[in-house]
Amino acid sequence: MADTQPPFPSQGHLTAYLADHDVPCPACTYNLRGLTADRCPECNRELVLQIRLAEPRIGAWIAALAGAAAMLGFNGLLFLYFLAYMARGRRYGPPWPSVATLLVSTVIAAFGLAQLIKRRRAFGNLSAGARGTWAAGAWLTTAASAIAFFSFVDN
Numbered sequence: 674m675a676d677t678q679p680p681f682p683s684q685g686h687l688t689a690y691l692a693d694h695d696v697p698c699p700a701c702t703y704n705l706r707g708l709t710a711d712r713c714p715e716c717n718r719e720l721v722l723q724i725r726l727a728e729p730r731i732g733a734w735i736a737a738l739a740g741a742a743a744m745l746g747f748n749g750l751l752f753l754y755f756l757a758y759m760a761r762g763r764r765y766g767p768p769w770p771s772v773a774t775l776l777v778s779t780v781i782a783a784f785g786l787a788q789l790i791k792r793r794r795a796f797g798n799l800s801a802g803a804r805g806t807w808a809a810g811a812w813l814t815t816a817a818s819a820i821a822f823f824s825f826v827d828n
């Protein structure tokens with residue numbers, strides 16, 4: 674959504690700011706002081722002046738995202754592997770509860786990952802404790818799905 678908004682403030686503010694400030698190009702570190710256009714003269718990348726949050730609060734969001742992505746990746750790949758294994762008619766496949774655990778946890782992980790991406794801004798507005806709880810919950814759910822899978826495999 675932020676990508677579709679026009680750069681703010683206007684480009685006139687960019688050149689006015691750079692008229693008397695030493696600022697390195699974010700791409701090539703060329704000093705942009707005195708720039709009169711909206712492109713870096715060294716690397717030709719377009720530049721904008723932006724207003725950003727001082728503290729983006731994305732640490733817990735990234736931790737939760739990593740937990741959900743780990744669960745989706747590992748469980749999803751294992752599920753596809755065992756599905757292909759059983760489709761080939763192998764006799765000694767994993768017990769069905771372990772494969773069902775992989776399927777359920779893959780669906781949960783995909784849903785959680787989609788919600789985290791969709792609600793990123795709302796996540797950042799939660800309290801620090803709530804953000805940490807969601808991040809820990811993502812990893813605990815991932816660990817619980819692995820424990821459930823291996824407990825069915827061992828029995």
Ligand SMILES: [Zn+2]
Pocket residue numbers: 698699700701702703713714715716717718
């Ligand atoms: Zn540059």
